[in-house]
Amino acid sequence: MTPHHVAKPPTGAAAYWLNAPAGGAPPGFERRQLAKGTLLATPQAREDRVFLVQSGRLRVYLAGENRELTLSFLEAGDIYTTHTPTYVEAVAASTLWLIDTPAFAQQLASDPGVTPVMMRVLGRMLANAVHLIEDLSFREVPARLARFLLGLVERRGQVCEAGWRVPLELGMEDIASLLGTTRQTVSSLINQWAREGIVSREGRRSLLVHLPEALRALSSKAAC
Amino acid sequence: MTPHHVAKPPTGAAAYWLNAPAGGAPPGFERRQLAKGTLLATPQAREDRVFLVQSGRLRVYLAGENRELTLSFLEAGDIYTTHTPTYVEAVAASTLWLIDTPAFAQQLASDPGVTPVMMRVLGRMLANAVHLIEDLSFREVPARLARFLLGLVERRGQVCEAGWRVPLELGMEDIASLLGTTRQTVSSLINQWAREGIVSREGRRSLLVHLPEALRALSSKAAC
DNA sequence: TGAAAACTGTCGGCCAGCCGACGGACGGGC
DNA sequence: GCCCGTCCGTCGGCTGGCCGACAGTTTTCA
Incomplete structure (x- = not known):
């Protein structure tokens, strides 16, 4: 959870536990391995848990009738709690440390x-949620997408001759789900921007951003 | 912050401080009086504060170009932190106890x-935010409004001959802002439902709900 | 008690973006 | 290589609900 709905600021939060009670299991935590596709939590089955991702990749999302909204991806070092009624699914084989909330609270009290x-951590999640709310209710899709891409540039972009190269391990569908829109809309927008020379594709797993300024303009203003 | 974006479950959270260090100022807190209309916090001026409402009524909201989205109302006993980039405005004369976050953290450590x-408290705020996100991205306006009204019935409704009487200190505009929609849409919906006999008005400050089931149906399904 | 200000109801125009559909491109197994 | 499953691009139709406008109503407060 970070600006623009995509994981990964070196939190240091998780490191606190991962390293401090170094190597072995932190007291009270149970190690669990998840196969790709496993659902770790659903809004129905409310078992309050706190967990810590050691490796792999999980997706936190909400589900409606015929759409899903991804809140964030969790990766190694991230921490999360099932307090909130979300789905958590392993999108790759993952291993994590779990503890149930009461036991965890005790830990908190003692240390x-x-x-x-x-x-x-909670604050970060909250800020993120608020950010999403802002996006959903004030900004239209082009603005959201532009911000998202800018975020990627900032976080993973590598300079190259014609601008910034951004690795893109997400498909159109996934991006749409992060932004609360549809596959088609995302696809059209990106291709339109490509025609306008703002970005260009480089195979499926990579994107070149030529004119970040153009994106920045789009991200703050409403439609043209 | 509670289900359906409107304040007030007897939290007990705030009572912990309000009563425990009874009467006088809890250590480190500064008392402050706010006139109606004062802005206590904005996303720009980021002074991290924690505060506790003693009396009055504050509105927590986000603002976009030409719309505002109310996240929640705070009333006596509520606690809030300006960690998140929101506006906080006194909608009535209010008095509260403030403390800045570092000092507060110290309090936490010592007690x-x-x-x-x-x-x-944080968990509650988060759950609330997630709930709002769900509403915004999955549910259409009629569903949101229906849920909102049901929430009111549940929390403040009083039985009467023809159903439930709900005191309504919010105007159409305010309700719209809580639901992320517009004055006009809310107004039309309520009046349409009135024509269908689901609800009826009783002066501006009160609403009668005749058929909660109808609302419940509306709240789960999409449009008719 | 009367004028000004703040709310409320309703209508029609308008458009962002959802949805379904379909054909093309890629990619991995065998 | 060929097949099949998944992903991507694009189009047109359709609609929820935003927006502006305006007339009526209630509240405020001088």
Whole structure:
């Protein structure tokens, strides 16, 4: 969870546990391996759990009638709690440390140093949620997509002759789900921008951004 | 912050401080009086504060180009933190206790009993935010409004001959802002439902709900 | 108690973007 | 190589609901 709905600021939060009780299991945590596709949590089965991703990749999402909205991807080092009624699914084989909330609360009480870390994590999730709400209710799809791409540039972009090269391990469908829109809309927009020379494709798994400024303009203003 | 974006479950969270360090100022907190209309926080001026409402009524909201989205109303006993980039405005004269976050963190460290309370509050805010996201991206306006009204019935409804009487201190505009829609749409919907006998008005500050089941149906399904 | 200000109801125009559909491109197994 | 499953591009129709406008109503407060 970070700006623009995609994971990964080196939190340091998780590192606190991962390294401090170094190597072995932190007390009270249970290790679990998940095969790709496993559902770890659903809004129905409310078992309050806190967990810590050691490796792999999980997707946190909400589901409606005929659409899904991805809230974030979790990767190694991320921490999450099933307090909130979301689905959590392993999109790749993953291993994680789990603990149930009451036990975890006890940990918190006994080790006061952990508290601020936990607060920071919750705070980050909240800020992220608020950001999403803003996007959904104030910004139209082109603006959201532009921001999203800018975020990618900022986070993963590599300079190259004609601009920035961005690795793109997500498909159109996935991006749409992060932005609360549809495959088709995302696809059309990107191709339109390609025609306008703002971006260009380089195979399916990579994107070149030529004119970040253009994206920036699109991201703040409404439609043209 | 509670189901359906409107404040007030007897949290007990705030009571913890309000009563425990009874009467006087909890250590480190500064008392502040706000006149109606004062802006306590904006996304720009990021002074991290935690505060506690003693009396009055505040509105927490986001603002876009030409629309505002109310996240929640805070009333006596509520606690909030300006961690998240929102506006907070006194919609009535209010008095509250403030403390800045670092000092507050210290409090937390010294009094471990406070931690779970704080976690619960943050958790509640998060759950609420997720709920709003769900509404915004999956449910259409009629469904959102129906849920909202049901929430009111559940929380404030009083039985009467013809159904439930709900006090309504919010105007159409305010409701719209809570639901992420417009004055006009809310107004039309309510009046349409009135014509269908599902609800009826009783002056501006009160609403009668005759057929909660009808609302319930509307709240789960999409349009007719 | 009367004028001004703030709310409310309703209508029609308009458009972002959802949906279904379909054909083409890629990619991996065998 | 060939087949099949998945992903991508594009089109047209359709509609929820936003927006502006305006007339009526209630509230405020001088």
